[in-house]
Amino acid sequence: MVSFADTMAESSNRAALAFRNAIDLLGCDGVIETSASLASAYIRFDPVALSHVEIHRQVEQILREKNWYQEPLPAGRRLWRVPTVYGGKLAPQFDEAAAAAGLSPSEAIKRLGESRVRVLTIGFAPGQPYLGPLGPEFDIPRLKELTPMLPEGALVLAISQFVLFSRPTPTGWRHVGQTAFRCFRPEAEQSFALRPGDEMEFPPISRAELDNIRETNDGSGGATCEEIPS
Amino acid sequence: MSLLVHQIGPACTIQDRGRTGYLDQGLSRSGAADQLALHEGAALLGQNPECAALEMAGMGGTFEATQQASIALTGAPMQASIDGAPVVWNASHSMEAGQKLTIGVAKQGNYGYLNVGGGIDVPLILGSRSAHLTANVGRAVQVGDRLPVGPYSGSTGMKLRPDDRFSGGNLRVLASFQTPLFDAETLDRFTDTAFRRGARANRMGMQLESDGEGFAAKGQLNILSEVITPGDIQMTGTGNPFILLPECQTTGGYPRIATVLPCDLSRAAQTPSGGQIQFTFVSMDEAITLHSTYLSDLTRLRARVEPLVRDPHDIADLLSYQLISGMISATE
Numbered sequence: 001m002v003s004f005a006d007t008m009a010e011s012s013n014r015a016a017l018a019f020r021n022a023i024d025l026l027g028c029d030g031v032i033e034t035s036a037s038l039a040s041a042y043i044r045f046d047p048v049a050l051s052h053v054e055i056h057r058q059v060e061q062i063l064r065e066k067n068w069y070q071e072p073l074p075a076g077r078r079l080w081r082v083p084t085v086y087g088g089k090l091a092p093q094f095d096e097a098a099a100a101a102g103l104s105p106s107e108a109i110k111r112l113g114e115s116r117v118r119v120l121t122i123g124f125a126p127g128q129p130y131l132g133p134l135g136p137e138f139d140i141p142r143l144k145e146l147t148p149m150l151p152e153g154a155l156v157l158a159i160s161q162f163v164l165f166s167r168p169t170p171t172g173w174r175h176v177g178q179t180a181f182r183c184f185r186p187e188a189e190q191s192f193a194l195r196p197g198d199e200m201e202f203p204p205i206s207r208a209e210l211d212n213i214r215e216t217n218d219g220s221g222g223a224t225c226e227e228i229p230s
Numbered sequence: 231m232s233l234l235v236h237q238i239g240p241a242c243t244i245q246d247r248g249r250t251g252y253l254d255q256g257l258s259r260s261g262a263a264d265q266l267a268l269h270e271g272a273a274l275l276g277q278n279p280e281c282a283a284l285e286m287a288g289m290g291g292t293f294e295a296t297q298q299a300s301i302a303l304t305g306a307p308m309q310a311s312i313d314g315a316p317v318v319w320n321a322s323h324s325m326e327a328g329q330k331l332t333i334g335v336a337k338q339g340n341y342g343y344l345n346v347g348g349g350i351d352v353p354l355i356l357g358s359r360s361a362h363l364t365a366n367v368g369r370a371v372q373v374g375d376r377l378p379v380g381p382y383s384g385s386t387g388m389k390l391r392p393d394d395r396f397s398g399g400n401l402r403v404l405a406s407f408q409t410p411l412f413d414a415e416t417l418d419r420f421t422d423t424a425f426r427r428g429a430r431a432n433r434m435g436m437q438l439e440s441d442g443e444g445f446a447a448k449g450q451l452n453i454l455s456e457v458i459t460p461g462d463i464q465m466t467g468t469g470n471p472f473i474l475l476p477e478c479q480t481t482g483g484y485p486r487i488a489t490v491l492p493c494d495l496s497r498a499a500q501t502p503s504g505g506q507i508q509f510t511f512v513s514m515d516e517a518i519t520l521h522s523t524y525l526s527d528l529t530r531l532r533a534r535v536e537p538l539v540r541d542p543h544d545i546a547d548l549l550s551y552q553l554i555s556g557m558i559s560a561t562e
Contacts, residue, residue, distance in 0.1 A: 001407055006454060020254075035254035035457055037481055042457040044253070047518050048525065123455070123481035126257040126365045130455075166256070167366060184256075186355055186367050192255045 002059060003040035004068065008161075010133065011069040012039040013120050017196055018071035022062050028055070036196055037121045038130065074197045075230045079116075082164070082181045082223040084155055084202040085210045086112065090178035093147070097157055097174040100140040111135060112176065113204040117162055119196050125167045127184035127192040131200055132161035142172040153179045153221065155202060162202070177202060180214045181221030188219070199228060231297040232376040233346065236330065238291035241432075242371045243361035244350050246282040248476060252356060256480050259460065260362035263287075263341045263433055263475055263499040265492075266528070267305030270392060271345025273531035274302035274322040276384040281349025282359035284371065286342045287433075290333025291371075293344070295325040299379065300347030300386045306339030306396055306500055321389040321538045322347075339396030339500035340431075347382030364434055364477045389538040390531070395497035398427065398505030401473075403463065403488035404517045411447035411485050417511075420445055420487060425471065425507045433477040436498070437470055438507060444469015447485040458482040461490040461498075463509075473498050491517055493524035 002019060005012035020041040023034050030050025035042045045055055086109045087094035098108035117131035139160045147170065150156065154165040155177035163173060166183035179202070183193050194200075205213075205222075213222035247268065248261020262268040262285055272279035283304075290308055302322040303310055310317050310333045317323050317331075319342075325331060336342055352359050352368075361368030371377070409417070419442075428437035446469050447453075458464070462474045464484040473490060475498075488509065490498055501507055512520065 001456065003407075003456075008454060033251050033253050035480070037456050038454055040456060042253070044459070048522050052514060052518075121481070122254065123256045123457070124479045126252070126255060126367075128256050167364070184365070186365075191356060192252075196254075 001040050001042050002063070005039040008038050008120070008132070014071055014073060015039075015068035016041050017074055019062070019068050021074060022065075023059070026058065026062070028058060030055070035123075037123060072230075074195075077195070077197045077199065077228040077230070078225050079228050080194070080198060080200045080223050080225050082179050082200060082202050082221055083205040083209065083213060084113070084177040084179050085207050086177045086204050088207060090207060090210070091155070091175050093174040094176045097140060097176045101137045103137065109204050111137075112157075113202060116199055116201050119194050119198045119200065120161070121196055122192075122194060125165070125169060125184075126186075127194060128166040129164055129183065129194050129198075129200070130161055131164065134160045134162065136160065140174070143174065144172070146170045146172050147175065150175050151178070153181055155179055164200075178210065179221045180210060181223050182219035185219050231295075231299060231348070231379045233299065233379065234294040234296055235371060235373055235375045235377065236292040236294060238371050238373055238375075239286055239289035240370070241287035242291060243285055243363065244282050244352055244368065244371065244377070245285040245360045246358055247280060248360050249356055249358035249362070253457065253480055257356070257362070257365055257367075258476065258478050258480050260358065260360040260365075260367070260433075260476050262343065262360075264305045264343070264395075264496040266393065266395070266496040267341065267343045268345070269528045269531055270304040270320070270390055271302045271343055273535050274304070274320075274388050274390055275300060275345060275347045275382070275386070276532065276535075277347065277349065277382070279528070281345070281380070282352065283346070284344040284350060284377065286333060286344065287340060289335040290342060290344065293331045293333075293377075295327055295329055295331070296376070297327045299325045300382055300384065301325060301331065302345040302386075303333070303342065304345060304390075304392070305341050305343040306336040308336050308342040309334035318389060318538060320392050322386040324386045336502075338502070340502060341500060346377070346379050347384055347386070348380035351378045351380040362477055387538045388535045390535050396500045396502070398501040398507045399497060400508050400510055401494045401498055402491045402512045402517070402520065403509050404491060404514065405511060406462070406486055406489045408447070408453070408486045409488055411453075412445065412487055413448070416445055416447075417487070421509055421511060423508070425509075427501045427503055427505045427507060428470070429503055431503065433475050435464075435472045435474045435478055436501070437472050439470060445471065445487060447487075453483050453485055455481045455483040458486070459489070461492065461495055462486045463488050463490065475499055491520055493520050
């Protein structure tokens, strides 16, 4: 694992994504798979085929090539707009999240609905994005008690980040919105919707609109997707 | 050819060696919890260890062969019989069309495996036949399912003496990047402690219990989530270790004290509730040597297979066999 920071920062996330791509491009024999988390790149290799000494040497050589914190985001990124119901019965922890951020419910919907966040990493569950950063007013702590089970498509908030749940999940994050977007569709040809570096917005809709979207039942949740010019 | 499921335990899934290459998309490997058992099944049937088998957690079921079938039973030993006649575990057997194989509860360990000549031939999903229930990939096998079986031309009637790995024991571990977050006293106490496997265990992970205080790391609650992997030993908020297994999540924020070597993960997964576990740190060089030995032992399993010699006492229909044939007269 190559770690670029021990706290989350925009530049270290970019560094992790870019460095992981560089390792992939190297196509090293013995590397089994790679991944990027919030601030580090992970390299899984076969220690019999590729010694620790050798992978160390190669990794350090690539690390020295450039200032990874100044690398651009990956190419081929997309902007997703996913219609979201904030608050009400579908997202019952919205009001307390707004209060914790010191905002009225309507102001919180406005700010969250206009926030453009980036897929910082995908993990924990299949296809599930960690999204950020949200404004500093949303740097609210996780709950002490776990909420037993939130549904797929739940938009949850803590520490200036969203997570969009790909599976029913117990969590300590606050359930602020509900979407019909499926991040992971194992039956589909493209099983995973999102890629690290993609951007997302969650414009507010009514519950009736979400019910309409659900009737189409194609997993897209009424989302739009467009290329971000690099 | 298929196996028709008449009865089935609550946690039986089709498993192979697991899925590689989707870690970056949040999908962990899955695959058999006891990979050694999968290789033993393949060795007994003389086939490729990539074949999928039925993993049976705690108890099996009843399976009818729709045509002649070849099977091998490996992993946690379970009561097994074909049409009521007991059959040996860690061995391969033949089933005629219409015969029923009944597999009961585990006598030792957790995960038993029903391997089939030709492998269980369900469609590949993202490169593997392994169910991953926490990720909603595949599902548990249910009554009425027909498990499709691939083509097979090998023979049966072989046995293999398994490694005893069904009652806990010593697990060898490697220090990892978060090990230094634990101070020397905590690490010493960790290796001196006799842990018991707790009641909370599934294919995601298994909790360990011990007497005395928990094992805390410095700055335990402020650790950034990082990639986690089967074998990692996470310390939860209460300071109880969890050994992560094939369906673990792909990232986690609990600190990891060490990682169990792949060669000892089958033993970890097979440790029954209440079974004792202790940890021993090995150096990176020792770990690589142990790992290489493990891999070459897997490839040599086939050479250790021997004919299953049946005890005449166990043969219920002994008198129906043609025991003497090809007699010739000494005077001719």
